[in-house]
Amino acid sequence: xxxxxxxxQKFNNQTLLVVSTTHSGDIYTFQKNKLEHKKSVDVNLRPYxxxxxxxxxxxxxxxxxxxxxxxxxxxxxxxxxxxxxxxEAIQNYLKEHDEDILRMLVTVPSQIKGDFTEAMKNTMHxxxxxxxxxIEGNYGKLPHEQLISIIDSKDLSE
Numbered sequence: 761x762x763x764x765x766x767x768x769q770k771f772n773n774q775t776l777l778v779v780s781t782t783h784s785g786d787i788y789t790f791q792k793n794k795l796e797h798k799k800s801v802d803v804n805l806r807p808y809x810x811x812x813x814x815x816x817x818x819x820x821x822x823x824x825x826x827x828x829x830x831x832x833x834x835x836x837x838x839x840x841x842x843x844x845x846x847x848e849a850i851q852n853y854l855k856e857h858d859e860d861i862l863r864m865l866v867t868v869p870s871q872i873k874g875d876f877t878e879a880m881k882n883t884m885h886x887x888x889x890x891x892x893x894x895i896e897g898n899y900g901k902l903p904h905e906q907l908i909s910i911i912d913s914k915d916l917s918e
Contacts, residue, residue: 774862778850779907780876781869781900785846787853789861795904801849803842839872843879850880863891865911869898 777788777795783803788795854861868876877894893916899907 772863774860776850776853776857776861776864777911778846778864778866779900780846780867781898783842784900785849786900787850789857795908799849799853801846803845839875843872843876846876847879863893865893865895865916867895867897867899867911870896 773790775790777790779786779788780801785801785803786797787799787801788797790796850864850866866876866880873894873896880892880894895911895914895916897910899910902910
């Protein structure tokens, strides 16, 4: 597999790979030619019942109940919350392992790539990463070999 050899090696033991999906993410390092899972991040987006829950009926005991808890969230607010949670998880990992990591590859769903890239650049100024690449795509459920192959085929200069 080309990812492990040559001058343009994308993965080595100083690479941090963050695979994020819409509501979660996983942080991996690269050890002995395979990904080693370090941390999972669940982004529990919170609904706002005080804004959207509607009073509907009384229960047999006389208590007022809320309608089914389905709330609309402002898209920008949801993206911002997601980016904050992922950025904090990455920052916390890097605080402990900063000297070990020189390159970071982050996969993000396409709808948040621009916002996520900006947020990462704004929050990563206090760590020693030489190389930060944000790769568009939702790769959270792929087997590791396939994930590595896809990332290896990407042009990181984009």
